[in-house]
Amino acid sequence: MKLKLLSFAAILACGLGPIAHAAEGELVIGTEGAYPPFSMADANGNVTGFDADVGNAVCAKLQLKCRFVVQAFDGLIPALNAKRFDIIISGMSITDERQKQIDFSRSYGEFPNHFIAKKDSELAGAKDLDTLKKDLGGMRVGVQAGTTHAAYVEKNLPDAQLMTYDTLDQMQIDLASGRLDTSFADVTAQNDFLAKPDGADFQLVDVVIDSSSDATLGTGLGIGIRKDEAELKERINQALCDLGADGSMKAASEKWFKMDISQTCK
Structure with missing residues (x-):
């Protein structure tokens, strides 16, 4: 795993940067690279997925080159503020806690969240x-570190045993092996697991948990921007509105998620 993370840390070919990079015709984008189908980085540092498509589309609207930098999810905000890259596009929800550290674009998408469990379990x-929260008491609940899902479980399920993971793959391995009773993530990540052989004996718990359920889950997906980048934020917001209006965001969503999670400007 250390070797994998080191290879991911290499700068990938595609990105825009802060105002300085934008002036040079390049936008540098921070992304996780290990959260399918949002972003996946291969051994050569090539990034694909919904985040990559959104980033490339934004760059095209801004007439800039894209370059992606892979960073562990819980390190994205510190790395942005350290100016390792110019923006974050990594399935990141807009939350009050994150807005204390960075700014965000307008929301460009939202999706429901689900727990997952063995088909023959009481939890399923x-x-x-209310029943779900009661059943989760004492259970080992897997979440990815630094996510809204981790914040939700920590706040709302004090009797559950919270287990955090650096990557989605690590969490899914423990779920399949029985070291977890359940995991909590967005529906797209959970469906990715269910589509694998290891997910054959699991199902989504039929309780939808969206952003209206708790403030920890945020108000939709946003592009992370440093607080002193007002001009860049304005340009990105306009690009997102244009991508919503011309159907590009909807097309990318349906390509990767088989459903439309996009939000358009009103």
């Missing part, structure tokens, strides 16, 4: 949030 039969 939960049909409402």
